[in-house]
Amino acid sequence: MAGVRGPGESRASAMAVEQDMFDAVVMADERFHGEGYQEGYEEGSSLGIVEGRQYGTLHGAKIGSEIGCYRGFALAWKCLLHSSTGEKDSRKMKVVEALIALLQHFPYGDPTYERLHEDLDRIRGKFRQLLQSSRTKMLRWQDLGSEMWACHACHILPWI
Amino acid sequence: MKDSLVLQSRVSAHPDSRCWFLAWNPTGTLLASCGGDRKIRIWGTEGDNWICKSVLSEGHQRTVRKVAWSPCGNYLASASFDATTCIWKKNQDDFECVTTLEGHENEVKSVAWAPSGNLLATCSRDKSVWVWEVDEEDEYECVSVLNSHTQDVKHVVWHPTQELLASASYDDTVKLYQEEGDDWVCCATLEGHESTVWSLAFDPSGQRLASCSDDRTVRIWRQYLPGNEQGVACSGSDPSWKCICTLSGFHTRTIYDVAWCQLTGALATACGDDAIRVFEEDPGSDPQQPTFSLTAHLHQAHSQDVNCVAWNPKEPGLLASCSDDGEVAFWEYHQTAGL
Numbered sequence: 001m002a003g004v005r006g007p008g009e010s011r012a013s014a015m016a017v018e019q020d021m022f023d024a025v026v027m028a029d030e031r032f033h034g035e036g037y038q039e040g041y042e043e044g045s046s047l048g049i050v051e052g053r054q055y056g057t058l059h060g061a062k063i064g065s066e067i068g069c070y071r072g073f074a075l076a077w078k079c080l081l082h083s084s085t086g087e088k089d090s091r092k093m094k095v096v097e098a099l100i101a102l103l104q105h106f107p108y109g110d111p112t113y114e115r116l117h118e119d120l121d122r123i124r125g126k127f128r129q130l131l132q133s134s135r136t137k138m139l140r141w142q143d144l145g146s147e148m149w150a151c152h153a154c155h156i157l158p159w160i
Numbered sequence: 161m162k163d164s165l166v167l168q169s170r171v172s173a174h175p176d177s178r179c180w181f182l183a184w185n186p187t188g189t190l191l192a193s194c195g196g197d198r199k200i201r202i203w204g205t206e207g208d209n210w211i212c213k214s215v216l217s218e219g220h221q222r223t224v225r226k227v228a229w230s231p232c233g234n235y236l237a238s239a240s241f242d243a244t245t246c247i248w249k250k251n252q253d254d255f256e257c258v259t260t261l262e263g264h265e266n267e268v269k270s271v272a273w274a275p276s277g278n279l280l281a282t283c284s285r286d287k288s289v290w291v292w293e294v295d296e297e298d299e300y301e302c303v304s305v306l307n308s309h310t311q312d313v314k315h316v317v318w319h320p321t322q323e324l325l326a327s328a329s330y331d332d333t334v335k336l337y338q339e340e341g342d343d344w345v346c347c348a349t350l351e352g353h354e355s356t357v358w359s360l361a362f363d364p365s366g367q368r369l370a371s372c373s374d375d376r377t378v379r380i381w382r383q384y385l386p387g388n389e390q391g392v393a394c395s396g397s398d399p400s401w402k403c404i405c406t407l408s409g410f411h412t413r414t415i416y417d418v419a420w421c422q423l424t425g426a427l428a429t430a431c432g433d434d435a436i437r438v439f440e441e442d443p444g445s446d447p448q449q450p451t452f453s454l455t456a457h458l459h460q461a462h463s464q465d466v467n468c469v470a471w472n473p474k475e476p477g478l479l480a481s482c483s484d485d486g487e488v489a490f491w492e493y494h495q496t497a498g499l
Contacts, residue, residue: 091301098342125288125305132263132302 056111063120067103070127074099077134092133099126165438165456165479168490169210173201179482181226181468186233188474193488194224200238200248202255203488210490216255219246226270226315231277239271245282247300261300263290274318274325281325283313289327289337291344304344308335315359320366320422328357334371334381336401350381352403361420361427369401372415372429378439380405380450390448405450410437410457413465419479421471426493427452428479430466435459436481438493455495462487 074096081093102123107113173179174195183192190213191203200216222241229236236248236255245261245268265286272281280292280300291304311330318325325337325344334350334357355374362369369381382404384392394400413432420427427439438456445451462483472478479491 094342121307125307128263128288128305129302132305 060111064108067106067108067123070099070123071103073127074103074130077130092130095126095130095133099123099130102126164494165436165458165461166492166494168478168492169208170487170489171203171210171212172486173203173212173482173488174199174486177486178223178484179467179486179488180223182470182480182482182488183227183229183236184470184472184480185229186231186473188472188478191470191480191488192227192229192236193482194227194238195486196223198222198224198240200224200227200236202253210488213253214255216248216257219248219257220244222267225268228271228273230273231275235273237271237273237280239268239282241267243268243284245271245280247298249298258298259300261292263302263305264288269313270315272316272318272325274323275320276323279318279323281316281318281327283316283327285312287311287313287329289313289316289325289335291325291337306337306344306346308337308346308349309333314356317360317362320362320364322366324366326360326362326369328360328371330356332357332373334360334369347398348401350401350403352379352406353377356414358415359417361418363420364422364425368404370418370420370427372418374414376408376411376413376415378407378411378415378418378427378429379403380407380452382448404448405452407439407452410439410454411435416465417468419469419471421476422473423471423476424495426455426471426495428469428471428493430469430481432465434462434464434466434483436461436466436469436479436491438479440495456493458491461489461491 077096078100081089081096106119106123173193174197177196179193179195181194184190189204192200193203194200198217198220200219201212202214203210204213219238220240220242224238224240226239227236234250236250238246238248243262243264243266246257247259247261248255249258261282264282264284267285268282269285270283274280278294280294281289282292283289287307287309289306290302292300293303294300309327309329309331313327313329315328316325323339327335332353332355335346336348337344338347350371353371353373353375357371357373360369360371367383370378371381372378380403381401384390384394384400384402386394386397386399392400392402411429411431411433415429415431417430418427425441429437431437436458437454439452440455442451442453461481462485464484466481466483469479469481472480477493479493480488481491482488
């Protein structure tokens with residue numbers, strides 16, 4: 001006969017069973033609260049991941065589009081200045097090349113890059129500098145009919 | 161402390177408007193003022209009186225926030241809320257606008273010439289600091305756009321001898337910049353103020369920098385070079401800046417300007433409580449932990465906020481101040497006997 005119990009033991013275990021029964025009732029509120037919290041937490045986490053992914057895609061695309069514009073602008077100016085020989089133009093070329101170098105070194109595939117915002121700010125600053133100095137060039141290209149194109153390059157950038 | 165700051169003269173520089181800033185020319189003979197009326201006025205003495213010698217209008221479409229004389233005294237730069245900076249060339253009593261620098265996205269808050277006269281710095285509400293280079297043909301080229309601050313940049317000032325630039329911002333920090341290779345970089349950030357830093361001033365030697373803030377304190381910072389005796393840590397070859405003194409409990413409102421006299425070492429402050437205060441370093445105080453005492457406190461120096469204080473660069477004790485009330489006042493500061 002397995003589990004033979006003495007008289008004292010069976011009274012203790014009967015009491016334990018009674019206590020568990022009351023326990024279930026008394027602790028019901030807390031238990032449901034805990035289960036509810038757990039369910040909510042899990043649902044919230046998965047919703048959060050979905051929202052985060054959407055936000056990341058949107059934000060990443062914005063940055064990509066911004067950088068793409070700067071790259072196009074810089075490469076275009078590189079072509080325009082390619083055959084120029086003046087001292088002013090060679091200084092502008094240095095700025096163009098500095099911007100292209102910054103864009104090339106930017107780690108597009110790593111959103112956890114620790115200096116992401118710092119580097120983006122450097123790129124934006126270099127672009128603004130190029131924009132400012134190339135304004136002179138744009139005016140001079142006016143009569144060659146490229147003013148339309150040059151000005152258009154600025155209008156397509158909503159953050160200017 | 162009584163009678164140590166005495167009024168010499170008062171002029172209604174920008175009537176029905178605010179007077180925002182004052183700048184003495186390098187020889188101390190002329191004072192430029194600028195204001196909300198979009199004009200710049202040049203003041204000079206005629207006998208005992210200060211009179212307006214020139215009015216520079218038609219330069220800006222909005223408030224002129226700051227003016228700065230070039231080290232040679234032949235040019236005046238003006239920073240305006242219309243997002244441009246004008247460069248004026250002096251021809252005897254006349255001034256002609258020779259260039260307009262554009263590029264900032266919104267209000268330009270400050271402009272400053274480097275001691276060499278070849279560089280100019282501007283800063284703006286667009287959070288950026290721009291460094292411009294001037295060539296022999298008076299052509300200006302932007303050599304750097306610095307996006308280090310995270311908020312509106314209020315003031316820029318150059319070191320008296322080195323090509324080191326300092327900026328103060330609404331983001332509660334002061335940043336320092338220098339040239340590294342082909343570009344300008346932020347080489348230090350001074351944190352400590354608990355609110356907007358409104359203005360900056362280097363001491364005559366350039367070893368210390370004073371900053372004033374909306375948190376009602378003036379902080380004194382000291383530069384420590386790598387390998388310094390005091391054992392202050394530096395990263396690499398960049399100098400380190402440490403706050404060595406904080407003047408608190410003296411001002412009851414925002415401190416809008418601080419000026420460090422290059423002749424006497426006295427520190428003047430312009431406060432939103434309409435008062436002007438002067439501090440002097442206690443003789444014999446430890447250079448690494450200096451103490452300053454209040455030597456003059458003029459209540460109601462103006463009828464509204466005092467926006468700027470400027471020490472004359474040649475005449476010791478001559479101080480000019482301006483206010484939201486549109487007036488410019490000239491003061492004589494005397495060190496009280498026994499100090």
